[in-house]
Amino acid sequence: MLDGCVPWPEDLAARYREAGYWRGETLGALLRRWAGEYGDREALVGADGRRRLTYRALDAWCDRLAAGFAARGVAPGDRVLVQLPNTPDFVAVCFALFRLGALPVFALPAYRDNEIRHLAELSGASAYVVPDSFNGFDHRALAVSVRDEIPAITQVFVAGDPGAPDAGCVALADVDADPVELPEPDASDVAFFLLSGGTTALPKLIPRTHDDYAYQTRITGEICGLDASTVYLAVLPVEFNFPWGCPGIIGTLRAGGRVVFAETPQPLACFPLIERERVTLTSVIPTIVHLWLDAVEEGHGHDLSSLEVLQVGSAKLHDELAERIEPLLEVRLQQVFGMAEGLLTFTRYDDPRETVLTTQGRPVSPADEIRVVDADGAEVPDGAVGELLTRGPYTLRGYYRAPEHNATAFTEDGFYRSGDLVRRTPGGEIVIEGRVKDVVIRGGDKVSATEVEGHLAAHPDVQQAAVVAMPDPALGEKVCAYVIAAPGRPAPRLPVLRELLRSRGLAAYKLPDRVEIVDSFPLTGLNKVDKKVLRARIADKLERLAKAAA
Ligand code: AMP
Helix, strand or coil, X not given: CCCCCCCCCHHHHHHHHHCCCCCCCCHHHHHHHHHHHHCCCEEXXXXXXXXXXXXXXXXXXXXXXXXXXXXXXCCCCCEEEECXXXXXXXXXXXXXXXXXXXXXXXXXXXXXXXXXXHHHHHHCCCEEEEECEECCXXXXXXXXXXXXXXXXXXXXXXXXXXXXXXXXXXXXXXXXXXXXXXXXCCCCCEEEEEXXXXXXXXXXXXXXXXXXXXXXXXXXXXXXXXXXXXXXXXXXXXXXXXXXXXXHHHHHHHHCCEEEECCCCCHHHHHHHHHHHCCCEEEECHHHHHHHHHHHHHCCCCCCCCCCEEEEECCCCCHHHHHXXXXXXXXXXXXXXXXXXXXXXXXXXXXXHHHHHHCCCEECCXXXXXXXXXXXXXXXXXXXCEEEEEECCCCCCCCCCCHHHHHHHECCCCCEEEEEEEXXXXXXXXXXXXXXXXXXXXXXXXXXXXXXXXXXCCCCCEEEEEEEEEEECCCEEEEEEEEEECCCCCCCCHHHHHHHHHHCCCCHHHCCCEEEECCCCCECCCCCECHHHHHHHHHHHHXXXXXXXX
């Protein structure tokens, strides 16, 4: 196992192998098998519908890309930052790196300088793959500046225009060589890194092994009944665990289905794709559900009748919204709760309607172990709220290169402390009730309060900042910054603080949506800022303002 990663203990690993969860196959080898089985069926379709790749073509492209990367010095064990939008390139680059035994480090397209530098340094990446530009942002310029400042990064690969020759970037199209024999990586080793939802200041790296991810995508694909007729629409950024492997893109490829990429979640972009490609399954967050249902109510003129299942997860789906989905979209709703760290819970197609509407379902694997515990770590009875702890065959045992954090993020017997407050129903379903971790879930994006507070405190007019979630009808939650002004300084205003954070290279979704200036913070008995009180205050205030405006 890669240095800096924490392996499963031998006895558990042996049990997972004996039970057939881990089958010793690498993701790169699996694609070769699928290409053999599904040959000329279409595997990937770009949003414009012009780029269409069969399994055979994808497999051959991955071999050439792997050889091309190897020829350009990318070696087994190297980490490679991959920050690409929803296109076939993303899948090809990842599988090429899997074949090579190099490890993709997923970077969200929304990430800017600050996040990318952090990921580059933490992962020790030697290469960085970007689009030329996306959503009006010049990714190539970002990549060049990161490469020029971080000595370990020696290469930038660009999907699209590599720019002027003196910038020294390589076009992905030129990463192409005759296939070569490559040593097969070990299936128990790390295949790639997902990102944590930011409970700490900046994302941590979640190592996912070939064995564990192959299992996750297989079991979730089975639960969802995927087969060669499945057409999956990748709406969320592909770097998220949800569209990549729950069962998502990999699960669909395993079943011989077709993956279609959407470049934005807007109904105006997605509905025509659903109609054109006869999409059967997709996975979204509650914010997107809102957009889609509103568009359906307004009338949109597209035929969505092929859509059979809508998976919703990543943030709490409230009952009222859940109830509108099936009648308006004429689909089956599947609630998904989970984390890039591992554990996934799904409602099942044959669950009673009440269960589907009001719970986040049951664990996907019989080997998922769950504990719901109180603040002292003692298990609480079913129906009582506690923190969810978990371990299992696809749940990490430690973040990459993070021994100190791991010491508190896991129990001694290897259970991951999710930071989510849940209750368990007598039927074994999980219901999300809140969280102990300090994160704002803005739409599906996780914003670490600690990270934003750290940046706000850098402003000379800010003495102290406390970031909390405030309710928002569209996004579920938004970012509210309570600020104590520095003595004798003017109270900082929202645009000024947003500009500060932007200039410090923070992704746009992390910028505060509102600032509340206060003289002091409420404190808990342990003299920590009492965020529960702050959250209640801002929720109260917004309600009063809304009433006054009505
Ligand atoms: P990520 O690793 O980015 O997928 O974030 C995982 C976190 O998202 C979980 O620990 C939860 O806090 C939250 N989450 C995921 N799914 C749901 C859901 N269905 N309902 C509420 N929160 C969710």
